[in-house]
Amino acid sequence: MSTRIEQLFQNKKDILSIYFTAGYPAHSDTLPILTSLQAQGVDMVEIGLPFSDPLADGPVIQQSSTQALALGMTTEVLFEQLKDVRSKIDIPLVIMGYFNPVLQFGVAEFCKKCAETGIDAVILPDLPLTVYEREYKAIFESYGIHLIFLITPQTSDERIRALDQASKGFIYLVSTASVTGSGAGFGQAQADYFKRISDMKLQNPIVVGFGIKDRETFAQATAHADGAIIGSAFINALSDQGLEVIPEFVQGIRG
Amino acid sequence: MKKSYQVDEWGYYGTFGGAYIPEMLYPNTEELRTQYLSIMAEPDFQQQFDQLLKDYVGRPTPLYFAQRLSAQVGCKIYLKREDLCHTGAHKINNTIGQILMAKRLGKSRIIAETGAGQHGVATATVCALMGLECIVYMGEVDIKRQAPNVARMKMLGAQVRPATSGSKTLKDATNEAIRDWINNPVNTHYIIGSVVGPHPYPDMVARFQSVIAQETMDQLMEVEGRDYPDAVVACVGGGSNAAGAYYHFLDREEVRIIAVEAAGKGIHTDESAATSVLGREGIIHGSKTLLMQSPDGQITEPYSISAGLDYPGIGPMHAHLFRSKRGEFISATDEQAMQAGLMLSQLEGIIPAIETSHALAVLDQLNFKSTDVVVVNLSGRGDKDLNTYIDYFKL
Structure with missing residues (x-):
């Protein structure tokens, strides 16, 4: 069966995916942001489930998460906000969060809600491969929810193969040894790394994240990968200018 | 087995x-x-x-028989003097x-x-x-x-x-x-x-700290003629001093393992750090353990007068000791700990860290027999806490 994510990667190149923190800047902004991103031709969206202690994130996503939590965002509230999302939004939707809130919600219950809501995949950076395979894989698969794994510049080829085997939908290629929101830009080291992974001919499409902030870094990332994800730069734009910035922001990336 | x-x-x-x-x-x-x-x-x-550890830290640290404290509590109390380590703690x-x-x-x-x-x-x-x-x-x-x-x-x-x-x-x-x-x-x-x-x-970290238990065994053998106590008492924040003090006694069921958490202003108030009572299973800093969190899984901020005990989780070893009932978990409030710190100062001439004072605060609640040999891990000295003691007791 071909899902929304598989269809997207079969039919399009240079996939633009946007990450935002659910419930930020305002508690009720989740759906309006999704609607606007789809209208601007964004291909896929990662909805950030905020966590109090986001270890892999830089200051921008920490701050948006803290504010979203202060405004009352929870896992339950997010599913409530998203319950009719598929009547308006047909691009693939991914929830990205940390494992503890999912564990407290109940992994099976979480997957069930994702399936009912029309969420296609989940990214949980701190759920390790071995634990997933031992304890949770059967649950995710029974609800048809993809779990997306990350690879980094330090990941060995052998482990990349294992993560590729376990992933469904796409592989998340972390661009640099860094938390999210690094503004350093990409050099030769990233270009070589993107090409090295591309040459491995993984079974999953490759989407680059971390450090993508503008047209240039998006182009560099998609030169060797199937798509790229922009998070902190988008949240910064939302913080400065509100939701009206979305058309300008997306056009600025892809023109 | x-x-x-x-x-x-x-x-x-x-x-x-x-x-x-x-x-x-x-x-x-x-x-x-x-x-x-x-x-x-x-x-x-x-x-x-x-x-x-010998030349720089000053080990082995003494195992000191606290005579006046023992008389007050009604058992034989030895203090493992980690407070005498270089830099003042374990x-x-x-x-x-x-x-x-x-x-x-x-x-x-x-x-x-x-x-x-x-x-x-x-x-x-x-x-x-x-x-x-x-x-x-x-x-x-x-x-x-x-x-x-x-x-x-x-x-x-x-x-x-x-x-x-x-x-x-x-x-x-x-x-x-x-x-x-x-x-x-x-x-x-x-x-x-x-x-x-x-x-x-x-x-x-537990292995590096296990030198505490190793020395305790050797020192008890010398003074008591056996290499184990009847009980080991230690305070637990994350739990490194406790892990070190318990380490070689965990599989010896004849040794009571007693862990003292910080109750803050009381476990039924919003200001506490007693994780075994208030925590649920979850993930913090890369480890599955007991931690204080909201129903939604957001990690909450604990409170204790002691800065070394206000961590929202406990080490996974301690979570297991609690769950398996191998360890007896008990808590002491700010007030009980501060009074115990004052008591030790005046009974033994040792000003303990406020973390350590929590371990001292529960000794009279543990129903020790007069012949019981009890080791309290004196994890740190109180110099760093003088201002807190001064403010608290208006010294």
Whole structure:
């Protein structure tokens, strides 16, 4: 069966995916942001489930998460906000969060809600491969929810193969040894790394994240990968200018 | 069959522990996991570790028979004097071990987190000793509360970086240290200060601290003619001093294992740090353990008058001791701890750290027999807490 994510990667190149923190800047902004991103031709969206202690994130996503939590965002509230999302939004939707809130919600219950809501995949950076395979894989698969794994510049080829085997939908290629929101830009080291992974001919499409902030870094990332994800730069734009910035922001990336 | 309370090959104590870390940290923890046991077993490593503990830290620390305290409580109380270690607490046993580990792994840069500053000082100390760059993350709030320790770290050549996210205390300092490690995966070793974090940290730190239990066995054999006590009492925040004091007694069921948590203003108030009572199973800083959290799984901020005990989780070893009922978990309020600190000062002439005062506060609730041999781990000295004692007792 071909899902929304598989269809997207079969039919399009240079996939633009946007990450935002659910419930930020305002508690009720989740759906309006999704609607606007789809209208601007964004291909896929990662909805950030905020966590109090986001270890892999830089200051921008920490701050948006803290504010979203202060405004009352929870896992339950997010599913409530998203319950009719598929009547308006047909691009693939991914929830990205940390494992503890999912564990407290109940992994099976979480997957069930994702399936009912029309969420296609989940990214949980701190759920390790071995634990997933031992304890949770059967649950995710029974609800048809993809779990997306990350690879980094330090990941060995052998482990990349294992993560590729376990992933469904796409592989998340972390661009640099860094938390999210690094503004350093990409050099030769990233270009070589993107090409090295591309040459491995993984079974999953490759989407680059971390450090993508503008047209240039998006182009560099998609030169060797199937798509790229922009998070902190988008949240910064939302913080400065509100939701009206979305058309300008997306056009600025892809023109 | 003998039960084992030690970590299994997957890094779990029962159902607690593991390594719930982002992929970015996988190579770092894997490097450590595959090498820590073999490095620690090298004769050269052991020799260097033992030598530094003896000549630099001042070990073995005395096991002191506290006569007047014993008379008051009604049993035989020995104090394991970790407060006499260089830098004033047990923390340096671990930092000595980890700095030698970092050297063997070829690391040139050291990072650490600190709450009250004791672990930060112990880390800055060993970095000075070995000539390695040292960066200590400390919550912005704690930097203001613990000015003397910040000054000590700076004098020792460390850079103290404020953690300005979240609640700006220990848990946020730990987050910042982990983020630094993500950003510097190759040349940096992260010296975690307690038996927390992803596997193999809880086990590695417990092993470095187990010198406390080892010496206790030898010293008891000399004075009591047997190598075990009837009970070991220690305070638990993350739980490193307790892990070290219990270590060799965990599989000896005749030894009572007593863990004292900080009740703060009381376990039924919003201001407490008694994780075994108030926590639920979850993930914090890479480890599955008991932690204080909201129903939605957001980690909450604990409270204790003692900066070393206000951590929202406990080490996975302790979560397992609690769940399996091997350990007796009990808590002491701010008030009980402060009174116990004053009591020890005036009965024995020893001013304890407020963390340690919690362990002393429960001795009269444990129904010891007069012949019972009880070891209390005197984890740290009270110099750093003088201002808190002064304010509390209007001295």
